[in-house]
Amino acid sequence: xxxxxxxxxxxxxxxxxxxxxxxxxxxxxxxxxxxxxxxxxxxxxxxxxxxxxxxxxxxxxxxxxxxxxxxxxxxxxxxxxxxxxxxxxxxxxxxxxxxxxxxxxxxxxxxxxxxxxxxxxxxxxxxxxxxxxxxxxx
Numbered sequence: 315x316x317x318x319x320x321x322x323x324x325x326x327x328x329x330x331x332x333x334x335x336x337x338x339x340x341x342x343x344x345x346x347x348x349x350x351x352x353x354x355x356x357x358x359x360x361x362x363x364x365x366x367x368x369x370x371x372x373x374x375x376x377x378x379x380x381x382x383x384x385x386x387x388x389x390x391x392x393x394x395x396x397x398x399x400x401x402x403x404x405x406x407x408x409x410x411x412x413x414x415x416x417x418x419x420x421x422x423x424x425x426x427x428x429x430x431x432x433x434x435x436x437x438x439x440x441x442x443x444x445x446x447x448x449x450x451x452x
Contacts, residue, residue, distance in 0.1 A: 326371065327370065327371045327372045328370050328371075328372050329370055329371075330359060330360025330361075330368035330369060330370045330373070331368060331369075331370065331371075332368060332369040332370070332373075332374065333366065333367070333368060333369075334348055334349075334359075334366075334367045334369070336369075337359075337367075337369035337373065337374060337377065340374050341374060341377040341378055341381060342381070343377060343381065348367075348369075348377070351377070351380060351391075352367070354391050354395065355395065356376075356380055356391065356394060356395055356398065357373050357376050357377065357380075359373055376398070379398075380394050380398075383397060429442075
């Protein structure tokens with residue numbers, strides 16, 4: 315199990331714990347910049363019951379990613395938002411792909427089990443013939 319498959323790791327990564335001043339220091343950004351990023355929907359920090367912003371490790375990583383895109387790559391904030399949205403869609407697609415691969419593996423196991431059960435029931439082995447392998451009679 316990798317750290318990305320570990321629910322405890324995800325929980326730690328996503329738990330909002332850093333106040334805006336700490337998040338600003340960790341990223342080298344001004345607190346007002348963090349507020350602007352929130353207004354532009356580049357990230358959504360957690361909130362306390364009294365509406366104090368709290369940033370998670372994942373938020374800090376995203377802020378650093380935004381910094382890299384804007385400072386090193388020259389991407390404007392609208393472009394950053396589009397990149398983040400596309401990355402999120404790609405992450406969703408990859409998760410769906412993993413789910414589908416698991417479903418395929420499960421279906422293959424069930425098919426194998428059913429084939430074995432059927433063969434035991436009839437006392438002989440089944441032979442799977444690939445589609446198109448049989449010749450048609452004229």
